[in-house]
Amino acid sequence: MKTFVGASELAPKTYAWEIDAKGLSVRAGRRRAVDGIDLRLGTGVHGLLGPNGAGKTTLIRALATVLRPAGGSLHMLGHAVGDAGDQRAVRRAIGYLPQEFGYYRRFTVREFVEYMAWLKEVPKKEIPGAVQRAVERVGLADRADDRMKSLSGGMVRRVGIAQALVNDPRILLLDEPTVGLDPAQRLRFRELLKSLADETCVVVSTHLVEDVAAACTDVILFADGRLVFQGTPRELEAIGGPEDIGGSPLDRGYSALLASTDREAGTW
Amino acid sequence: MTSEHASPQLISAYLRSPQALATDKVWALEGHLEGCPTCRDHLSALARVQDPAVMSLLDDVWAGLEPQLTATASAPRRRSAGLFSWAAPTTVPWLLAIIVVSFLATLLDVLQSLTGDISLLLLLAPLLPVLAVTAAWSPALDPASEITAATPRAGMPLVLRRTVATLAVVVPTLLIGGWATGAMVAQWLLPCLATTAATLALGTVWGVTRAALALSGLWAGVILVPALAMSHMPLALRPSALPVWAALAALATMALIVRRNTGALLHPQR
Incomplete structure (x- = not known):
């Protein structure tokens, strides 16, 4: 089989950052869950950390073009994302795994990933190959023709990762992808993330600090809808002192930064 | 040799003894055979005459492989x-x-x-x-x-x-x-x-x-x-x-x- 490199793959990119947000605000219901943040992300694995209710999911949903920004500007791959205009070009290059991954129970793994590939406008000829590659990447090739309802929670999560990868996205948004994965699977998942880091802008939201330490090139700390910190895991480690709570340097850096922000009602 | 296909003489010489031919000729011929079903048919027709032992071996291999190939052909039923x-x-x-x-x-x-x-x-x-x-x-x-x-x-x-x-x-x-x-x-x-x-x-x-x-x-x-x-x-x-x-x-x-x-x-x- 001959494969050709398409013109779009060789074209120089016309943007500086895969994701470029200025003063971005997003509402979740009535609340402003993301409140005027400036964020620039290039290729690499960006770990999005923060306590529950910090606005991580809302930010990821906005980046996935599911929620529209309530204020500020958001540019992805050089295209403006907002109410008007065509978002198809951006959406074709996005892979998205939501926190609550819904699926059709009666579909087999292959049928489901194929359906997602169709929705993502993967060219019809390339769908079978792309689906097989995505399923193999998450280690489900031997279960590809089983129905989704027969899979365990961790396997369903991996199907979620496969459907996000099926269109070879340039921006990959994963909301709590490691929930439900056992320790061995989590290790393999981190390897997968590292293998994507060179070419893809990966945003992973998590509240497991060790995920960030192991796989992320960059940490974004988020609290009450605002950006508290952006930098490398090393820099976050350096912030924590011995008096801060936590078992690892990264934990201590995390709690040092969160202790300095104002606590709001509803936190524990 | 025509511009598109290998000549019967070349194929026949190749069958008798590939070592006797120049390396570049063998290389070019094999490269052509891989992509050309017509010349492969010529080759197998000549081989039946010149080298029955090879062909019977090939038939044995095919007889052994065929059941497996048909088995993989029946993929599971797919939702359209x-x-x-x-x-x-x-x-x-x-x-x-x-x-x-x-x-x-x-x-x-x-x-x-x-x-x-x-x-x-x-x-x-x-x-x-x-x-x-x-x-x-x-x-x-x-x-x-x-x-x-x-x-x-x-x-x-x-x-x-x-x-x-x-x-x-x-x-x-x-x-x-x-x-x-x-x-x-x-x-x-x-x-x-x-x-x-x-x-x-x-x-x-x-x-x-x-x-x-x-x-x-x-x-x-x-x-x-x-x-x-x-x-x-x-x-x-x-x-x-x-x-x-x-x-x-x-x-x-x-x-x-x-x-x-x-x-x-x-x-x-x-």
Whole structure:
């Protein structure tokens, strides 16, 4: 089989950052869950950390073009994302795994990933190959023709990762992808993330600090809808002192930064 | 040797002894054979004559491989992707429900024992596609709505595809029902189209679920319940009201065309 490199793959990119947000605000219901943040992300694995209710999911949903920004500007791959205009070009290059991954129970793994590939406008000829590659990447090739309802929670999560990868996205948004994965699977998942880091802008939201330490090139700390910190895991480690709570340097850096922000009602 | 195929002499020499030929010739010939079925046929025909031992070995290998090759050919049964590029995966039970409801309504109308003057089929018909359209595009009913909303196909074309798939089931069902009860086609088709288009048009403002609930409520409150209570067909469903329904359907379709690029329909706000 001959494969050709398409013109779009060789074209120089016309943007500086895969994701470029200025003063971005997003509402979740009535609340402003993301409140005027400036964020620039290039290729690499960006770990999005923060306590529950910090606005991580809302930010990821906005980046996935599911929620529209309530204020500020958001540019992805050089295209403006907002109410008007065509978002198809951006959406074709996005892979998205939501926190609550819904699926059709009666579909087999292959049928489901194929359906997602169709929705993502993967060219019809390339769908079978792309689906097989995505399923193999998450280690489900031997279960590809089983129905989704027969899979365990961790396997369903991996199907979620496969459907996000099926269109070879340039921006990959994963909301709590490691929930439900056992320790061995989590290790393999981190390897997968590292293998994507060179070419893809990966945003992973998590509240497991060790995920960030192991796989992320960059940490974004988020609290009450605002950006508290952006930098490398090393820099976050350096912030924590011995008096801060936590078992690892990264934990201590995390709690040092969160202790300095104002606590709001509803936190524990 | 011609410009396109290897000469029989070359193939024959290759068969006798590849070592006797120049390396570049062997290389070029083998490269050509890999891509040229005609020359491979020449080769095997000559080999049957010149080298029967090799051919019998080859036949043995084929006999051993063939059962395995046919076994892998029967892949597991696949859901046809074409169907779900039209109908949403969640709509199938709803479409079945629509068929059952319209069958029951038809049955009651034909028997006329309970309904008297009124036609249940005509009263229910405009609600049926609204239900199915909602099922096809409602975040509450579609488990995968969140990931669907982030895909490039999520948009008016997909909504229209799913609506067409719904109507492709609803219209024939009602056609049979209408034929059995003796109702005019336009009597149920125009209200059906009007409510479907209105659901989508309002859906671009409120979201499909809310639009469908509002329209169904309106229909039930203004037409269905009074008709059942007073036991006679409302003016709105008499043949004289048909131009009004045609106008409403056209109006809703135009509104839908005007608002085709707005995203509200496509953003499941939970």
